């Protein structure tokens with residue numbers, strides 16, 4: 001009979017599976033029932049066979065004593081063999097098999113020797129046989145129960161195939177392109193680790209990529225968790241950046257960097273949130289060459305610059321190759337080398353000043369209200385409890401592009417210290433690396449960056465980018481290399497931990513994005529925050545003119561607060577004072593300061609070579625050189641910066657080295673974390 005189905009429009013389709021229909025012949029129904037009953041027949045055939053064997057055995061061996069001994073021994077041996085062979089199966093099945101064989105062979109022995117109808121032998125056959133056969137039928141029926149109610153796994157053998165037999169899958173939650181199945185493992189036998197080790201095999205069994213299968217262990221149980229399967233890669237479509245997600249919002253609002261593979265927004269928070277019990281964080285952007293690190297950084301930076309209560313200090317040794325269109329929106333932008341060292345010193349100086357200010361205004365950590373004028377008596381620094389009206393303090397993002405050299409020069413302890421203290425000062429550090437590996441950044445420095453955007457990398461570097469637990473749960477940025485630009489895993493406070501192993505993708509920046517970025521930078525210049533007097537004062541105290549507020553070539557856009565600081569500086573100068581860190585107040589920077597006039601008269605450059613200056617003249621030249629460096633904003637110096645100068649004045653670098661130490665004792669210089677490098681203490685009277 002042909003099985004067909006006709007739809008409402010009269011179209012006919014062949015049916016792949018033979019259907020049982022009401023109009024079917026008796027033959028069809030019989031065949032169906034026989035088909036269903038077939039698997040249950042073997043125990044009954046065994047019962048019938050044992051009966052026949054008993055009758056034949058009695059006819060043959062009924063009178064033989066030797067046969068009696070042989071049959072008994074054979075029965076014991078068969079039962080023992082069954083028990084031994086059942087070792088690899090479940091305990092329950094082993095006992096069931098052994099009891100069946102023992103009962104069958106004992107009855108057969110009795111039937112052969114005494115006769116199948118003697119005494120209770122026939123009754124035992126008629127009552128015991130069907131019970132044993134039925135027990136096997138029941139066992140089979142339960143094993144095929146589609147709900148898995150009897151304890152077998154209902155995964156169609158998948159878990160057995162991947163070595164997780166006896167684990168149980170609960171009711172799966174099915175969403176578009178995502179199946180989440182709770183998994184319960186065999187108590188005492190299996191652990192969550194066994195599942196993470198089996199993830200690649202599960203992906204293979206399902207014919208999916210490794211990254212499509214993840215496991216989120218239940219933090220409260222070593223044998224429970226969620227198996228998440230995302231069959232289709234919904235991230236393959238490239239999404240271009242068209243503009244910031246929340247122009248004019250607060251930095252406390254999430255930064256929207258792209259999307260996850262289920263279409264959800266990829267969000268990151270930099271400041272903490274006391275209500276949510278979340279701390280502020282520092283962010284590492286890690287990815288191999290061509291992984292889309294540059295575009296990812298642009299996603300982060302454009303989001304930050306679109307908020308009104310944050311300022312950004314940005315160091316880029318690659319001369320703003322990628323970030324040029326946004327430069328005007330930065331409060332301070334520097335290139336690599338010494339200016340970056342100065343920026344690090346600036347951050348170090350800003351930390352205590354900002355922490356003090358936050359504490360004085362009753363903030364335990366930075367919150368958006370701290371960025372507003374302090375009109376709330378609850379956040380007053382006045383002792384009489386009235387509102388103080390102090391200018392607000394915007395959040396500060398200090399960003400170090402391609403930071404490996406900077407961090408190495410700074411040293412682990414110094415960086416760890418800065419990172420730790422910055423969080424309570426309303427400062428987030430953002431660090432990007434050329435290559436995510438431990439030869440670029442030490443373990444302890446890595447550990448002080450709690451958040452990461454991990455883009456494609458070399459498989460050997462996965463352990464650097466992501467925490468082990470996230471890799472175990474199925475995250476593999478190494479599988480992408482540079483073939484999937486913008487694909488990333490994000491680990492950061494505020495994101496549900498079960499999301500950590502889910503891949504996301506940031507947006508792509510093309511040439512079309514450039515004018516939009518330029519408009520954003522111009523917008524930020526006029527609508528974004530400017531450094532508050534406390535931060536600007538602290539950084540000017542170490543960076544002097546190197547700190548520009550906004551960018552070096554943007555005097556018109558100099559922030560209002562900074563202008564205020566500058567005029568305070570002028571006042572200080574009138575009174576012969578200096579704007580210095582309170583800690584430095586007892587240093588007398590006047591001690592060996594060059595006379596500016598004299599400095600002008602004594603040209604640093606253009607001296608006749610070969611003329612060796614007198615010791616007094618040499619010292620004067622040296623002081624003038626320091627003043628010149630300062631005027632240029634070259635605030636961190638070491639002997640190597642004096643190489644040309646030494647040649648011109650026939651002085652040695654070791655002489656310079658000694659003078660530098662001397663100047664440090666006199667307070668003109670301050671030690672940095674790098675040996676032989678000194679920070680010029682600004683002498684605002686110079687130049």
Ligand SMILES: Nc1ncnc2c1ncn2[C@@H]1O[C@H](COP(=O)(O)OP(=O)(O)OP(=O)(O)O)[C@@H](O)[C@H]1O
Nearest residue numbers: 238288289290291292293294295485486506507508
């Ligand atoms: N989210 C994305 N979607 C699609 N393509 C992207 C995405 N991000 C970046 N790309 C593309 O991938 C390529 C490499 O990106 P990018 O230059 O940002 O990588 P990189 O990691 O910064 O590399 P390098 O370290 O060499 O500068 C570029 O052609 C870029 O347009």
